[in-house]
Amino acid sequence: MAFEFKLPDVGEGLSEGEIIQWHIREGEAVHADQKMVDVLTDKATVEISSPKAGTILKILADPGQVVRVGEPIVVIGQKGESFSAQGNNPIPSSASAGRGTASVARMVPASEVQGGVLATPAVRNLAKELKVDLSRISGKGPQGRITEEDVRRVAAPAEASARRPEERIPVRGIRRRTAEKMAESWAKIPHVTHFEQADVTELVALREEQKGKAASEGVKLTYLPYILVATVKALKQFPHLNSSWDESENEIVLKRYYCLAVATATEHGLFTPVIKDCDRLGIFDLAKELDRLTQKAKKNQLELSEISGGTFTVTNVGPIGGVYATPIINYPEAAILGVLKIAQKPVVREGQVIIRDILNLVLSFDHRILDGAEAAEFMKTLVQSLENPRTLV
Amino acid sequence: MERLEVLDCEGRCDPALKPQLRPDQIREIYRLMVTSRRFDEKAFRLQRQGRLGTYAPISGQEASQVAPPYCLQKSDWMVPTYRSAGAYYTRGVPFKNILIYWGGDARGARVAPDQRDLFPTICIATQIPFAVGLAWGAKLKAQKEKKTSEVVLCYFGDGATSKADFHEGLNFAGVFRLPIIFVCENNQWAISLPRSRQTAAPTFSQRAFSYGMEGIQVDGNDVFAVHRATQAAVERARAGKGPTLVECETYRLGDHTTADDASRYRSAEEVARWQKLDPIVRLKKYMLQERLWSEAEETKLSSEADLVVEAAVEEAEAFAAPNPVSFFDHTFAELPWNVLEQRKALEEYLKEKDSRKDTVILDKEGRFP
Numbered sequence: 001m002a003f004e005f006k007l008p009d010v011g012e013g014l015s016e017g018e019i020i021q022w023h024i025r026e027g028e029a030v031h032a033d034q035k036m037v038d039v040l041t042d043k044a045t046v047e048i049s050s051p052k053a054g055t056i057l058k059i060l061a062d063p064g065q066v067v068r069v070g071e072p073i074v075v076i077g078q079k080g081e082s083f084s085a086q087g088n089n090p091i092p093s094s095a096s097a098g099r100g101t102a103s104v105a106r107m108v109p110a111s112e113v114q115g116g117v118l119a120t121p122a123v124r125n126l127a128k129e130l131k132v133d134l135s136r137i138s139g140k141g142p143q144g145r146i147t148e149e150d151v152r153r154v155a156a157p158a159e160a161s162a163r164r165p166e167e168r169i170p171v172r173g174i175r176r177r178t179a180e181k182m183a184e185s186w187a188k189i190p191h192v193t194h195f196e197q198a199d200v201t202e203l204v205a206l207r208e209e210q211k212g213k214a215a216s217e218g219v220k221l222t223y224l225p226y227i228l229v230a231t232v233k234a235l236k237q238f239p240h241l242n243s244s245w246d247e248s249e250n251e252i253v254l255k256r257y258y259c260l261a262v263a264t265a266t267e268h269g270l271f272t273p274v275i276k277d278c279d280r281l282g283i284f285d286l287a288k289e290l291d292r293l294t295q296k297a298k299k300n301q302l303e304l305s306e307i308s309g310g311t312f313t314v315t316n317v318g319p320i321g322g323v324y325a326t327p328i329i330n331y332p333e334a335a336i337l338g339v340l341k342i343a344q345k346p347v348v349r350e351g352q353v354i355i356r357d358i359l360n361l362v363l364s365f366d367h368r369i370l371d372g373a374e375a376a377e378f379m380k381t382l383v384q385s386l387e388n389p390r391t392l393v
Numbered sequence: 394m395e396r397l398e399v400l401d402c403e404g405r406c407d408p409a410l411k412p413q414l415r416p417d418q419i420r421e422i423y424r425l426m427v428t429s430r431r432f433d434e435k436a437f438r439l440q441r442q443g444r445l446g447t448y449a450p451i452s453g454q455e456a457s458q459v460a461p462p463y464c465l466q467k468s469d470w471m472v473p474t475y476r477s478a479g480a481y482y483t484r485g486v487p488f489k490n491i492l493i494y495w496g497g498d499a500r501g502a503r504v505a506p507d508q509r510d511l512f513p514t515i516c517i518a519t520q521i522p523f524a525v526g527l528a529w530g531a532k533l534k535a536q537k538e539k540k541t542s543e544v545v546l547c548y549f550g551d552g553a554t555s556k557a558d559f560h561e562g563l564n565f566a567g568v569f570r571l572p573i574i575f576v577c578e579n580n581q582w583a584i585s586l587p588r589s590r591q592t593a594a595p596t597f598s599q600r601a602f603s604y605g606m607e608g609i610q611v612d613g614n615d616v617f618a619v620h621r622a623t624q625a626a627v628e629r630a631r632a633g634k635g636p637t638l639v640e641c642e643t644y645r646l647g648d649h650t651t652a653d654d655a656s657r658y659r660s661a662e663e664v665a666r667w668q669k670l671d672p673i674v675r676l677k678k679y680m681l682q683e684r685l686w687s688e689a690e691e692t693k694l695s696s697e698a699d700l701v702v703e704a705a706v707e708e709a710e711a712f713a714a715p716n717p718v719s720f721f722d723h724t725f726a727e728l729p730w731n732v733l734e735q736r737k738a739l740e741e742y743l744k745e746k747d748s749r750k751d752t753v754i755l756d757k758e759g760r761f762p
Contacts, residue, residue, distance in 0.1 A: 008443020012652040033438050044654030051442040304657070 002057055002077025007067045010039065010046045015142070016068045017041045018172060019061045028056050029079070036074065039067075055079040066172060068140070118145040130155035174269030185331035188247075190367040193326040196379040200342055201357040203389040210393075214284060223359075224262070224316060225286035227339055229392045230385035232258045232279050235312060238378040240370040242311050244332040252369055261310035261330055262290060264297045271297040272330055274310040283393055314339060317362075327364050335365040335375070337382075359386065394596045396610045399617035402670050404678025412617040413624065416685050422463060422616060423680060424694060426455035426673050429479035431698040432488050433647075435706065436478070436495065440651040444710065446497040449476040453646030456616035456672035457578045459483045461546055461623040461639070468509065469627075470531070470545040472524035475513040476578075476645075477548060484510050488705035489712070498715055499723065509543075518553035521562035521575075528566060528573035528636075535572075544572040544630040546623075551591050552583025554600065563638065567604035570635035574626040577638065578613065580645040581667075585658040598640035606636045613641025614672040644670070717743065 007017055017039040024036050030050040037048050058075040061067045075083050117134045119127070123146055127134050132155050139146035171179060203226055214221035235242040235258055243254045258279045261272040273293035275286065296302050313330040318341040327338040340360035346353050361382065365375045385392060399410045406412070412419065433452045439445040451458050458479025462471050465484070473480050478491050486508065494501025494513065502512035511527075514520040524547035535542035553559055554577060566573050577597050581588045594600070601608020607629065611618040619641055626637035644667035648655045655664075680686035721728060721736045728736065 006443065008441070010441050010443070010651065012447055012650075033435070044648075044657075046441055048441045049438045051444060 002075055002081050002083035003052075004060070004072035005036075005051065005074045005076055006070050006072050007039065007061075008048075009069045010048065011041050011044070014041050014069055016066050017046075018066050019063050019073065020045060021063055022059060024050075024056050026056050026059055027079075030054060030056060030076065050076060052076060055081075057081065057083055064170075064172070066170065070142075118143060119147075120145075123148050123151055127151050174271075178270055181331060182328055185329050189245075189329050189331065191326070191329060191364050192367045192372060192375070193362055193364045194372065194375045194379055195324055196361045196363070196383055198359045198361060198383040198386040199347065199356045200359045200386055200389075203359075203386055204342065204357045206389045206393070210283070214287065217284065219284050219287045220291055221284070221287050222290075223342065224290060224314070224339070225283045226389055226392055227337075227386065228260055228262075228275070228278055228286050228290075228314065229283060230382055230389075231260065231312070231314060231337060233385055233392070234378050234381040236279070237381055238370075238374060240374060241335045241365065241378050243334045243369060244311075245334070245366060245368055246332075255311045257311065259309050259311045261307075261313040261333075262293070263313060263315035263327075263330075264294055266298045266300070268298075268300045271302055271307060272310065272313060273297055273302055273306050274308065276309065313337070318342070324360060325362055327362065329364055329366060333366075334369045335363055338362040338364070394599045394608070394610055396596075396612070397618045397622050398612040398615055399621060400612075400615045400675055400679055402675050404675055404680075404682055406617065406679060410617070410621065412620065414617075414620065418463075419676075419680065419685055422459055422620075423673075423676050423686070424698075425459045425463070425479070425483050426616070426676065427694055428698040428701055429455050429458060429482050430673060431695075432478055432482070432491075432702045432705070435702045436492065437647065437651060439492070439706065440495075444706075445492065445495050445651075447651050448495050449650045450645070450647035451476055451479050453667065453671065454578055454580055454613070454641075454643045455479050456619050456676075457576065457613045457641035457643050460616050460619035461548075461574070461576050464620065464623045464627045465544070465546055467507075469543050470524070470527050471510045472520045472527065472545060472547045473511065473513060474520065474548050474550060474553075474578075475515050476550070477513060480548065481510060484508075486510055487708075488702065489708040492705060492709035493712055496709065498712075500715060501709075518549055518556035518558040518562075521547060521549060521553065521558045522565075524573060524575075525562045525566050525571060528571035529569060532569070532571055541631055542572040542633065544574065544627055546574050546576060546627075548576050548578060550583065551577065551579040551581070551588060551597060552586065553577075554597050555583075555591060563600070563604045563606070563636070566636040567606045570633070572630035572633070573636045574623060574630055575636060575638045576623065577640045578643055579640055580613075580643050582645060582649070582655070582659065584649045584653065585655075587659075596640060598638055601638035604636075604638075606638060608638040608640070610640040610642060613643030614667075614670045614675065616672055616676050643672075646671075 010017070020038040020040050022037050024030055024034070030036065031053045032051065033049045035047055036050050039046055039048060054076040055078060056074060057077050059073070060075065061073045067073055077083055118139060119134055124134065126148060130151060132151050134146055137146050137150050137154055138144065139150055141147040141150070203223065207221060207223060207226065211221050239254045240252070242258060243252050246253050257277060259274050259276050260278045261274045264271045264273060273296070275281070275289050275293065278286065281289065293302070293306060296306065310330065310333065312333055313336045315327050315336060316339045317325045317327070318339055321341060323340065325338045325340070327336045329336045338361070340362070342357050342359045344355050345358040347356050347358065361379065363375055363379055399407050399412065414422070430452055433450050436445060436448045437450055440448050454476070458477065462480050462483040465471060471480065471484055478488070481491060482488060490501045492501065504510065504512060511520065511523065524545050528545040531543040531545060549559065563575065579588065579597055583591060596610045598608040598610040607626070609622050611622045613619060622639050626639055629635065629637060646664060646667065677686065677691070718736065718740055721732060725732065
């Protein structure tokens with residue numbers, strides 16, 4: 001008798017998992033406990049084996065697909081047996097649930113609940129606002145509970161979306177983590193962004209001077225290492241910028257170490273590899289480390305230890321263009337420095353308009369931790385260092 | 394601090410410390426270790442198949458799971474942790490019970506009248522005061538009846554030593570010279586917290602000194618060392634010479650539980666290093682060298698172990714789910730009025746459902762509706 005194997009709660013209280021890889025193919029025989037599929041959950045990648053011997057009749061979820069706990073992912077039965085696979089069913093009835101997943105909540109089937117539907121008061125309220133009849137929706141939440149998403153989907157003017165060409169892309173992997181991280185930062189931190197300009201004509205000359213020597217040592221020298229050194233110098237004077245807000249203790253944690261994360265855009269997504277203990281590295285060391293981490297990021301090979309433990313982030317917005325930007329802080333850090341493109345601009349010096357190399361810098365900071373005056377002082381210090389680059393080497 | 398090692402990882406035995414075990418006992422210990430591991434691997438897969446709620450694996454710790462309870466008599470007590478499948482099995486508790494318990498049914502942990510093994514304790518270290526109380530009771534009873542005392546074997550992990558219960562329990566046991574053996578299974582990780590962050594002391598066993606009791610560290614992946622140290626501790630306890638703290642230095646090869654991913658906090662190299670010290674492999678090498686064992690016997694044991702495990706799974710899955718009302722049975726001797734009200738409401742609800750025949754409620758023990 002064919003049966004649908006439903007994604008179990010392989011952690012404690014999981015709601016969904018992403019199919020990573022199938023180890024079996026349709027039509028193949030499986031024995032009990034044979035490895036079937038790898039599933040990525042909130043907590044781990046787990047290997048699920050077959051509960052029974054039989055033949056794989058149908059695989060119902062492709063790699064990359066996010067499946068809710070309780071949804072069927074594979075049909076197992078006898079070779080040649082006919083079956084009716086539903087796929088993407090709502091949560092299965094209690095009769096098919098294993099003893100491990102039995103729960104008191106299941107004692108209340110959706111049909112029995114007051115008003116005939118399961119929904120939280122907030123969702124009921126939303127339905128009222130959007131004039132959605134809850135009894136006409138089948139919920140996709142646990143035990144058929146109607147979620148906010150269910151209501152919104154129904155409420156969206158169906159005819160309009162049917163006519164307009166749209167594409168829906170499931171958000172997952174790095175995009176999803178980036179989204180969560182950004183939303184968390186934006187929700188928790190009151191951001192303020194401060195703008196500055198540095199005259200880096202001398203830095204341009206200095207880098208030109210050192211580029212050859214660097215190349216002979218196999219080092220690709222950009223402006224970024226100089227900016228990192230100047231940043232560390234300024235962070236030491238303004239420790240609030242190199243701190244984080246500990247919400248559980250209501251304390252500001254000043255960090256006496258300087259590990260700068262450098263935002264790196266790759267085809268896989270945005271990474272922030274961390275250069276450990278920048279204050280102990282020279283310009284060339286920094287350039288080497290930057291290059292190493294960037295290469296690893298591009299290959300999507302960064303290890304957890306290489307993207308954690310940062311105290312402050314620098315994002316190089318320069319290469320593509322733009323005049324200013326307002327970066328979002330790399331939560332839970334206190335601030336982020338955005339570096340724009342160096343461009344020749346007319347400036348006024350001693351009453352004369354002359355052409356200089358100008359670098360625009362922006363700093364977004366957590367206004368809970370520090371105030372605008374301190375941020376401005378930090379930026380002034382940073383600018384002074386960059387305008388006198390020989391103090392950095 | 395004294396450290397005991399008997400068997401090296403090539404299965405060579407220190408001639409001065411030959412095990413005080415008969416060949417049939419060694420084979421029995423090996424059987425218990427192998428079957429426990431087989432069960433462990435099965436339980437983990439069952440959880441992944443949605444057939445078990447959660448599970449805390451013991452793989453890698455079979456020596457410290459099997460040898461200490463092996464030193465006990467049936468009338469002695471064992472107080473385990475939640476990572477105790479091998480210890481329970483050694484005490485004669487069927488795997489079925491362990492599966493029922495981790496399937497979310499407390500009846501799996503019920504202490505049978507002839508059984509002197511406490512239920513698994515999920516809260517870290519809270520079993521230590523229970524064990525000390527049992528040992529005190531055993532001592533008082535023995536004094537009254539002018540008999541030799543039963544002894545108590547109390548398990549905990551490295552993480553438990555940082556809790557107040559540990560201090561209170563060991564201090565009390567020391568002061569009252571109780572017949573208890575504390576076995577600390579130091580498996581190097583308290584979930585993700587490494588041994589190095591658990592204590593600044595070089596060993597856990599040295600804490601015994603501050604409680605005025607005997608203490609010893611043993612190679613916890615060396616079943617003969619664990620056996621020798623525990624056996625000596627049991628004899629001391631029975632002779633009224635007080636408690637002992639035995640630290641078994643071992644390693645959890647698997648995840649903390651099925652809800653954990655150990656690869657996030659420890660390196661593959663570290664695990665590989667400990668895999669070379671596998672207690673089962675080591676004992677097998679010894680037995681083969683001593684001609685206590687053959688590959689033919691190994692094959693037989695392997696299929697027997699599978700049978701034991703598969704039978705336990707079948708029995709556990711056939712065991713009917715509890716009556717929801719039993720939820721109220723085990724916390725209060727007499728239910729307070731508000732809990733009584735809740736119980737009544739649940740009973741009425743179940744009855745009403747039953748009358749409408751949309752679900753089956755059995756009056757005693759049945760499946761969840």
